[in-house]
Amino acid sequence: MITVLVGIGFSALTGHLLFQSEQNAIRKEVQKDVNNAAMALGREVNLGLELLYAVKNHFDAGHRLSARNFQPMTSGVLERHLSFKSIEWVDIVMHHQRRHYVQDAMQEGSQQRTDIVEFDETGALIPAQRRDMYFPIRFTSSASSNQSVIGYDMGSTAVTRQALKTSFNTGVPVATPATTVKRAYGSVQGFLLIMPILRDPEQLSGEETSDLRGFLVAVIDIGELVNLAINTVINDGINFSLNDITNERNPQLLHSEIATLSSPVNKTLTQQSLPVFFAGREWQVEGYPTAEYVEARQSYMPYWVFAAGTIIFIIISYLLYRLQQRTLTVQAQVDQKTRALRDANTKLESMTKCDGLTGLYNRSHFEAELEREIQRALREETPLSLMIVEVERLSDYNLKYGRLSGDQVLRRLSEALDNMLKRPGDLLCRYSGSQFVAILPRTEGAQRLAEECLLTVKRLQLPFEREEGAMLVDVYVGGVTLSDHEQMTVARMCSYGEIALARARADEPERWHWMEIE
Template sequence: MALKANSAAMQIFVMICGILFSLFSGWFLYNIEEKAIVSEFQKDIDERAASLSREIEINIEALYTLATLFSQESTPDFHAFTTQARKTLNRHNDIQALEWVPRVPHAQRQAFENELRKSFADFEFTERKSQGYMTVAQQRAEYFPVYYVEPLVGNETAFGFDLASNVTRRETLEKSRDSAKAQATASIMLVQEHSKEKAFLAFLPIYKGQPSTLAKRKQNLQGFILGVYRIADIFASSTLNDELLGLAIEVVDDTEPSKVDLLYSHSSSTGFTIKKDISYTKALPEILGRKWSLIGSPTQSYISVRRSILPLFVLSAGIIFTFFITVYIRSITKQAFLVQSIVIEKTNELNKANKRLKKLSRIDGLTGIANRRFMDEFLDREWLRAIRQESSVSFLLIDIDFFKAYNDNYGHLAGDECLKKVGACLKEQVNRAVDMVARYGGEEFAFVLLDTHNVELIAQRCLKSIEALNIKHEFSPVGPVVSISIGYCTLIPQKGSDPSSLIAAADEALYKAKERGRNNALASLTAISAQTFSI
């Protein structure tokens, strides 16, 4: 009897211990899985934040491109400004408008209005009343009207609008003027828009000369180059808009912590309930004096598809095997080994997935070649190597001729197919593992060639290969098929230099190649404080 009682007690003890152990194992694996899902979710938000930040930086650069028009003594006329702005907008489809906003003292108001009335009979300085309608701007000491605007179509309401009449815009103007730096406004509703989409303005101050003090900046201010950006468009153009299934994302302006402004909200297309108890905020690098953040939350669908049955399986299996442990102890040992094997397998799968994600972060999702970020890292690294070895580095910047017209007339799906074919064709033109072909952005591609003596031959080969693809393009002034323009430069880097000089030279050569009629390759002959390598 005592032995039987002891056996029963042992069985009860083993059963209780086994059940408790099974519950703990299931909870432990569930907790590990939960942490892995949260980590993956945070990584998704980090990648999308980096993508949005890059997209904004690329669009802001357009202001500095236009600033070169004002490097001369005189202010460019309406035609010169809009011509250059149109070229810039062709490369930056996310920009709503580019504008010139001069500083106009009251004494010169009539002269400024009369000058534009030669081309636009009804032009006048305007302002928006609190009731929402536009009217003639009231008298003030100085005005900051939208004097040049590209495109004018769709922005007629903004043409002549005095930014000084709006408190938000004027504060940003003054901050930009006093700091001599580009500044962005808080979110605004555009005077030319009737929708409720939010936008922001970016101001780049233009001075006479180079004033170094606050007083001289106020005195020598000519005006501002203004970029108009709709936040939804920038969001849509960044890779933020790719593969967002199961994620709800908000873009907020938290420059003033006590007054957080919701700029844009992306709702998950899955329609599942958002798990608000899991939230992650990623701050973006400062954007022209503003602090933006991404706030992400996963949906129940996002969590569910990443969960496995492993925790439940371990719990059930542990309880079942616990009943047999009193008869056959070895079975529980075997079960423990099985659980351990599954855990190791899942851990290995997670490690492999992380490696695949790291690789994907370097590849352009559409064309399958290297992306801009990976190319920049590669060029920086090889630039330093070339300095040590005194070898050459070549950079080719390639642009598809009149790609916007192709997209507009054949559709974006056809445009994507065109980009894929061009990317694949360009990749075939280099055979060495040390060289790189990358998608530079939009319809632009780039080559980084190391210690290469036949750059011109490679450029010509690219021109012929793309033309040989015979991709129909009836809307190109160059020819009946898709063609490209190439600007390139080869340097032997010197100590203290950086790759930006090489890229700038290739970009300038590309611009000149386009001016010469496109569908051609042109080498840069500009001296950039570095020894030129003969090709």
């Protein structure tokens, strides 16, 4: 399961990286289109500025200004730059010059108005309110049907008035923020590009109004400008907007284009172009692709990589699982055989320690246990007792009743004697063919066990007919309790036990003898 989870995670990470790589490629492509659109827009705006400078240079050369030479000069600009809706000449008039200016303009026949005018709230032209300075339109490049705009004071709005003053003071073209420009030919969503014309062309800016000859003002349609510059270079699947970011805190949306209304957009891939600077304004193109645009460039490779990686890791995990199961099966078989071998070794060891007839421990195990008990007695400084039990005339019993019967007698005796020794530390072993031996550690009054042993055998009532008369199977018991630690050895204790057993044979009425060696 860990391998599967790691594999799925690795496959997901690889697919995600591929997906991000494709997203970055799409993002770079969008960024390239947006930058190209911004560059095209900059070229188009600069072209308009160059055309406007050409008109400026004509009048800077001292040519006489009149409606007859103004319209032919500017109409060529309008034909070459379709985003220019009109080019207008704007004068600067102080309040005390207002009446004389109107009279002079009427005498030239360039104006049908009897006063300088402005728009009211309803959009109708009315006489301009009193101001210290007026900026009336004197000539326009539009057809004669548009002469109704002549005399309009462009300083009637605060934004345009500030742009005119800035252009005069700096001597450079100034563009106004985007707004609705009202003219006789209709309202235009655009901006004004203002260029000052000084009496002395060598002057960089004006200091007094007498230095100013007038303004060239171009009315530029933003929608037409975008159509000329951006729509020809940007991809059809990219939605874009044109923003005025001159005021960073309050950016202005100038124009937006939606590629397909029914198509969802992916604004996570939004890219912004480098700023376009011109005439004191700072514009920026922002684009984001449609879903169709992204899908056309987004492959299924990340999903295939994820699916293939997941399947491969699942197969590897399954093979590892099968190998693990096989290993566990083999390990279980090995463990089973190991347990069987250990049981066999235990059984074999038990067989080497036990007497096959009675099931008691044999003499070799007895000697090993006696050595351990001697070492314990020496450490704890306690006495140690040993008791030897011998079956009387076992060979005669075998001759009379057969060896099988004799073996049966030994088994019953061993079982009875083993049950008699109730303490966990006591150990009964088969010492020889007709003898049993018991190790009795830390036993007080061990000699009483000799008498109890004789009584236990008599209770068995094992018949043994002999020439002397009907009798039962009986035993001799010899024992020793050794407190002298210097004499505590296996050989000496066995010797003392043999001596006690010999004395028990000699003491026929009692049939047991116990020695205490201190």
